Amino acid sequence: MVPLIKLPKPAVLRLRSLTWTVNLMAYRNRNEKPPKLVLNKYNHKKVKETLVNETSGKCAYCESKVTHVYPGDIEHILPKSDFPKLTFEWNNLTFSCSVCNGHKSNYYDAQNPVLNPYSDAIYEHITSSGAMIIHMPGSVRGEITYKLLELNRGNLIERREEALVIFRKYLDAYVKEQNIYLKSLYKKEIIGMISPDKEFSFVLKNSLSFFISKGLNI
């Protein structure tokens, strides 16, 4: 998980979210199940497009490049079952993979909500050790977030490890290289891999910080 910045609200939400919310709440207030057509208005092409842009096509939780594999899900940060008024609220929407979305489901605990990549200081709650996501000592929210979302599930560990192996090869080559031009190319590659739009940049960035703390000069 990396910190994210919200893009401006898409025009369709600016123009219609209030009407959609009023319609939805009319069903809720009558204790009726809203029809899918009323509930799923958030699933608009322009909303999805903007969310994909602001997350760089990555799951907001596990950092998988979702759009490589399938279209991905629009995810409600606070669950729409508990917060129906936030169903069409731009600040409550993000983009995720179906696995993280499924694990998170309707979880909500006012004391310890899942970390919000737009508003929480992510690095105060979670960090990583190699390919594993771990929580900062004492952070209940960090611990709940990675355990609930199963951020250390097998295939994620495997893919993060693959990225780390490549990353360490570049670091090694960078340190050994004598030619200034080639050295600068390795450096560019290394900096590119920790860019927040790249898959699994969280563990790669932490790995680089670890080596720098041990004296790596880059």
Ligand SMILES: [Zn+2]
């Ligand atoms: Zn995910």
